[in-house]
Amino acid sequence: MIIPVRCFSCGKPIAQHWEEYTERLKNNEKPGKIMDDLGLERYCCRQMFLGHVELFDLTAQFRKS
Numbered sequence: 647m648i649i650p651v652r653c654f655s656c657g658k659p660i661a662q663h664w665e666e667y668t669e670r671l672k673n674n675e676k677p678g679k680i681m682d683d684l685g686l687e688r689y690c691c692r693q694m695f696l697g698h699v700e701l702f703d704l705t706a707q708f709r710k711s
């Protein structure tokens with residue numbers, strides 16, 4: 647769905663970086679370089695970004711009527 651506000655493992659707030667991360671991904675930057683710039687050093691935080699699938703726009707199509 648939406649990126650979790652904090653890293654599940656260490657509790658570091660990460661959600662504020664999501665928009666910049668996806669924007670820079672669209673500009674064909676390497677994920678590792680982006681996360682280095684954003685200060686995401688621990689691999690627990692990095693996996694939150696690498697493993698995240700944004701499903702909000704897909705699930706938003708299915709509303710209760």
Ligand SMILES: [Zn+2]
Nearest residue numbers: 653656690691
């Ligand atoms: Zn973490």
